[in-house]
Amino acid sequence: MDTRVLKYFLTVATTNNITKAAQQLHITQPTLSRQIMDLERELGTSLFNRQRHHLQLTKAGALFQQRATTLLEIIDQTKNELHRPDEELTGTVNLGCVVSAASVFMMEAVADFQRQYPHVRFNIFDGDGDTLRRQLDEGRADLACLIEPVEAAKYNYLVLPTREQWGVITIKDNPLAKRATIDQTMLYKLPLIFPQRSIVRDEVSDVLRLDQTKLNIMASNNLPSNAMYLVKTGRYYAVAIKGIVDLYADDDLVFIPFAPKKETGHVVVWRRNTVLSPAAERFLQFVAAKTSTKK
Template sequence: MDTRVLKYFLAVAQTNNITKAAEQLHITQPTLSRQIMDLEAELDVKLFDRENRRLQLTKAGIIFQQRATTIVQLLHQTENELHQHEEELTGEINLGSAVSSVSSYITKLIAEFQKLYPNVTFNLSDGDGDVLRRQLDEGLDDLVCLLEPVEAAKYNFLELPVREKWGLIMLKDAPIAKYPTVTKKDLYKLPLILPHRSIVRDEVSDILKLDQTRLNIRATTSLPGNTIALLRNSNYYVLTIKGVYDNFHDPDLAFVPFTPNKSTGDVLAWRKNTVLSPAIKRFLQFVNEEIQES
């Protein structure tokens, strides 16, 4: 299958219109229509429903769009890696990170690295641990910043000098906002928003010796922005890391840590058994040197 045809398909899927897609691709409408029909014939599936001169993806078309997007992105990354040279470092690094204390740390390192190697660009993304691992496993990210623990059998990683303190985010006028710390007895009395990932909930519960069946869980979430929006419209309390609170710089919010103290480390991870580009290898070396100096 010609990757050019994949790009044709993605253009049509984005515009839902053969004529508009043909204009974007600088080819004729009949040529594009024929390429799409040939693609459907090759796959032996119907990718588009054609009604009222407007195209809509079928269920098969939606699945194929996801796979085609991944293939085209990986092809682009591969082309960039093949054109990298050790003598004059160039290329792209796809790096994902959670919204946390590590965000500030890793972006400072990126800025310092680009002073040395201005021809290396970074494509940055964010998400929770599940999203970041999936992007790493699928090759969409080269490196990701993750909270510990990580699967040592799957990933190589560098331990970063960043610790994430766990506690509750709340409105600043909440009854316990002036408490120095929050205990598990306090948690049992509060309406909570918890992390979506069960592994995180279990780890915090283990440290605090929590009985999760006694918690008043009102919602789970993986997106800090949604979490804060929900908090603003309720009297809920968000179980999360202080780095999320720090990233919002919101004077209407407060953070109270747990007792006993609970903190988690951050790592910079990459897949095992994969060939790293010169840019990625040099960046990892740079990060490791910074870690050793700190």
């Protein structure tokens, strides 16, 4: 399968019409139809539902469209990196990062790195751990900064010097806002917004010895922004990390830590058995050096 066929497929998927796609690609309609049918035979599945002159992607076709787009982007990026002059570092680093205390550390690293290597560009993705790991697995991200725990057997990782404390976020006018800590008994009584990631839920529950079936979970979230609007109504309490309040710098929000104390670390991860681009490899080394000075 060559990249030319992938581009043919993506053009057909965009136009939903063989004739229009052939015109855009400057090839004949029979040639394009044959290329698409050969591709379907090679993959062993139908990529389009054919209805007269209109084509509609099948479920398999929609998935292949995502993969083909990603693959062509990676190929283009690799070509650019291979043709860089030897005397300067260029390329693109695809970096995922959770929204937490580590955000400041990582973005400072990006800024410092680009001062030294101004021809390197960054694609920065915000997301929760599941989203960022999926981007890694699909090859759309080179590196990802995640909150622990992570699947150590699946990824290489670098431990960062930033740690995060867990607790509850509420509004400052709430009577609970004056408390020094919040414990298991009180948590059972509150209408909660809880993290979606099951691995995080289990970690928090283990520390506080929570029975999750007794929690009043009104909503779940993967990123904090919309959840904070719910918190500010005064009717919800978000189980979250302190770094969210610090990053948003919203005077209406208050963080109350858990008792017993629950802390977690951060790691930068990348896929095992994967060769990083020169730019990504140099940035990883840069972050490692920055980490060593913080310890």
